[in-house]
Amino acid sequence: MQVIVQHDKNTAVISISGDVDLYSSPEMRKAITQLSKKKVPLIVVNLKDVDYMDSSGVATLVEGLQLTGKYKGCFRIACLKPTVWEVFELARLDRVFEIYETEEKALKVSPL
Amino acid sequence: MDSAKREDYIIRVEDLVVAFDSRVVLNGVSLNVRRGETMVILGGSGCGKSTLLRHIIGLRRPESGKIIIKGRDITQLDNEELSKLLRKVGVVFQSSALFNSISVGDNVALPLREHTKLEESTIQIMTKIKLDMVGLAGYESFMPSELSGGMKKRAAFARAISMDPEILFCDEPSAGQDPIIAAGLDQLILKLKKALKMTIVVVTHEMASMYTIADRVIMLRGGKVIFRGTQKEFKASDHPRVKQFIDRRPEEYSEEEIGRYARALTSNSF
Numbered sequence: 001m002q003v004i005v006q007h008d009k010n011t012a013v014i015s016i017s018g019d020v021d022l023y024s025s026p027e028m029r030k031a032i033t034q035l036s037k038k039k040v041p042l043i044v045v046n047l048k049d050v051d052y053m054d055s056s057g058v059a060t061l062v063e064g065l066q067l068t069g070k071y072k073g074c075f076r077i078a079c080l081k082p083t084v085w086e087v088f089e090l091a092r093l094d095r096v097f098e099i100y101e102t103e104e105k106a107l108k109v110s111p112l
Numbered sequence: 113m114d115s116a117k118r119e120d121y122i123i124r125v126e127d128l129v130v131a132f133d134s135r136v137v138l139n140g141v142s143l144n145v146r147r148g149e150t151m152v153i154l155g156g157s158g159c160g161k162s163t164l165l166r167h168i169i170g171l172r173r174p175e176s177g178k179i180i181i182k183g184r185d186i187t188q189l190d191n192e193e194l195s196k197l198l199r200k201v202g203v204v205f206q207s208s209a210l211f212n213s214i215s216v217g218d219n220v221a222l223p224l225r226e227h228t229k230l231e232e233s234t235i236q237i238m239t240k241i242k243l244d245m246v247g248l249a250g251y252e253s254f255m256p257s258e259l260s261g262g263m264k265k266r267a268a269f270a271r272a273i274s275m276d277p278e279i280l281f282c283d284e285p286s287a288g289q290d291p292i293i294a295a296g297l298d299q300l301i302l303k304l305k306k307a308l309k310m311t312i313v314v315v316t317h318e319m320a321s322m323y324t325i326a327d328r329v330i331m332l333r334g335g336k337v338i339f340r341g342t343q344k345e346f347k348a349s350d351h352p353r354v355k356q357f358i359d360r361r362p363e364e365y366s367e368e369e370i371g372r373y374a375r376a377l378t379s380n381s382f
Contacts, residue, residue: 022228022275025230026229054277054308055241056228056276059241083301086307087308089307090308
């Protein structure tokens with residue numbers, strides 16, 4: 001799994017590629033926690049290149065939601081593939097997250 | 113006809129023979145499970161279903177035969193190798209087998225704490241997600257003794273899937289559950305298969321459950337496989353025992369069996 005982070009003062013995009021599982025999800029967590037420590041107002045996780053995510057992956061994203069919520073930041077998911085969407089549905093998290101079709105939309109929409 | 117190649121099978125059982133003292137419980141059982149399918153093992157009480165499952169997960173060694181999981185014959189592995197192989201295997205035991213001295217949440221979290229390097233905060237969210245999946249959201253701090261039998265079974269289910277196993281074995285998951293919860297567990301099995309690509313083996317005698325979840329079915333009787341095939345083939349089978357099972361007809365004893373029973377009753381010893 002590969003994690004690429006691009007960010008400025010107000011927004012950050014975490015692009016993940018590869019499988020997110022019990023062994024790789026700590027890498028994604030590291031990126032999320034570092035950005036939330038900096039209190040970046042908007043964090044978007046782009047999952048365009050993720051074909052498989054297990055429940056440690058979705059739990060890590062829930063942590064992102066918790067961490068950003070503490071400073072009233074915004075945590076969004078973009079570009080979910082159907083296979084990963086099914087895992088979100090399985091965990092009933094498809095309605096918990098703000099999920100966008102594209103990274104651009106996730107960055108454009110004003111926080112709710 | 114089974115058209116899959118040998119390498120397509122994640123589980124292969126070949127000519128398994130199991131005996132308790134002189135009583136042969138499984139007599140030459142063979143079966144193959146394809147990666148990503150749900151296989152249901154059907155049969156009446158005492159036919160050897162649970163015994164077969166206990167051998168497939170390596171809890172007992174058979175008298176003879178091979179049990180090949182992910183290409184490795186587990187009957188030939190030492191305990192350490194077996195334990196490593198079984199880390200990606202989840203099991204829901206008929207008896208639940210929860211640890212009574214720790215909370216429900218700790219039971220579910222235990223495999224994650226033992227076998228992964230995940231942060232405690234991640235483990236706690238995963239535990240909540242798994243308990244929610246089985247309808248036990250909010251029960252993390254309960255002790256197993258505070259749960260009903262059906263709830264214990266669901267907590268055991270949550271523990272079995274805590275590591276998102278590649279293979280999930282369930283021994284009578286619906287037993288002791290009301291019809292709504294049982295249907296919910298069937299739906300969960302379908303979703304786990306679809307979303308996490310799990311291979312699932314379910315031992316049951318619940319026909320409604322079999323019709324909901326099974327890709328393929330085998331039926332055991334007297335320690336032998338008497339049927340193997342799809343649900344459709346099962347329904348259409350003209351095997352008398354399969355038909356009796358489907359029609360829920362009680363056992364009819366032959367004159368010979370009644371004679372044997374009468375002799376046993378009138379003999380002086382056990």
